[in-house]
Amino acid sequence: MSLKDIFMKAARMRLASKASAPTAIDFIKDSPDLSLAFEDTELLVVDLEMTGLNAKEHEIISIGWVPIIRGDIKLAHARNLLIAPSKSVGESATIHGIHDRDLTDAMSLEEGLDILLIALKGRVMVGHHVSLDVAFLRQAAKQVYHHNLPFSVIDTLQIEAARLSRQGEHFDKQLLRLNNSADRYGLPSGDAHNALGDALTTAQLLLAQVAAIGMPSLTLKQLLKFSH
Numbered sequence: 001m002s003l004k005d006i007f008m009k010a011a012r013m014r015l016a017s018k019a020s021a022p023t024a025i026d027f028i029k030d031s032p033d034l035s036l037a038f039e040d041t042e043l044l045v046v047d048l049e050m051t052g053l054n055a056k057e058h059e060i061i062s063i064g065w066v067p068i069i070r071g072d073i074k075l076a077h078a079r080n081l082l083i084a085p086s087k088s089v090g091e092s093a094t095i096h097g098i099h100d101r102d103l104t105d106a107m108s109l110e111e112g113l114d115i116l117l118i119a120l121k122g123r124v125m126v127g128h129h130v131s132l133d134v135a136f137l138r139q140a141a142k143q144v145y146h147h148n149l150p151f152s153v154i155d156t157l158q159i160e161a162a163r164l165s166r167q168g169e170h171f172d173k174q175l176l177r178l179n180n181s182a183d184r185y186g187l188p189s190g191d192a193h194n195a196l197g198d199a200l201t202t203a204q205l206l207l208a209q210v211a212a213i214g215m216p217s218l219t220l221k222q223l224l225k226f227s228h
Contacts, residue, residue, distance in 0.1 A: 064195025080196035
């Protein structure tokens with residue numbers, strides 16, 4: 001274990017000692033082993049739908065995820081949660097197709113976050129433009145648990161940007177959109193702006209990217225470097 005890894009583990013233990021919710025404590029303590037080879041690991045590909053793009057002003061209304069376990073997408077363990085916002089979804093419904101009437105019996109943010117953290121425990125989180133999702137999850141954690149949460153994340157958008165840059169291509173940022181990135185690998189386009197559909201497309205994209213990287217025994221730590 002490197003000195004950096006030791007410091008990160010110590011920081012997680014300090015945060016866990018300040019937490020009070022059992023689900024949050026378990027999640028914080030069980031950090032993923034980044035030294036493992038990709039094919040020996042468990043990841044959780046996550047996507048959120050929100051009422052806007054500002055984590056401090058807007059709200060999460062849907063959380064979708066699908067696990068990748070030892071290089072295989074596990075559809076049987078995929079989930080899509082609807083989260084009740086504190087106010088109307090407003091015009092954002094034209095983007096994600098989720099209307100106020102769809103959220104009448106939706107679960108609370110606290111319940112949804114708890115379920116997600118149980119699924120994320122010991123796993124690296126994967127997303128496309130994942131920094132936006134992490135910003136919303138951290139804001140949600142402050143609201144529900146009154147403290148931050150640590151996330152180890154892989155960003156398929158950043159992996160794709162690095163790949164195109166290494167090829168010497170000058171590209172429009174539109175090419176980095178999820179479905180455009182999937183198209184370059186011949187992957188089927190999912191249901192855009194649906195949390196579970198986008199999570200599945202992102203999972204397929206990551207597997208294609210790992211195959212394209214072509215490094216034997218690629219570790220999670222190496223893959224994290226590709227996505228930052």
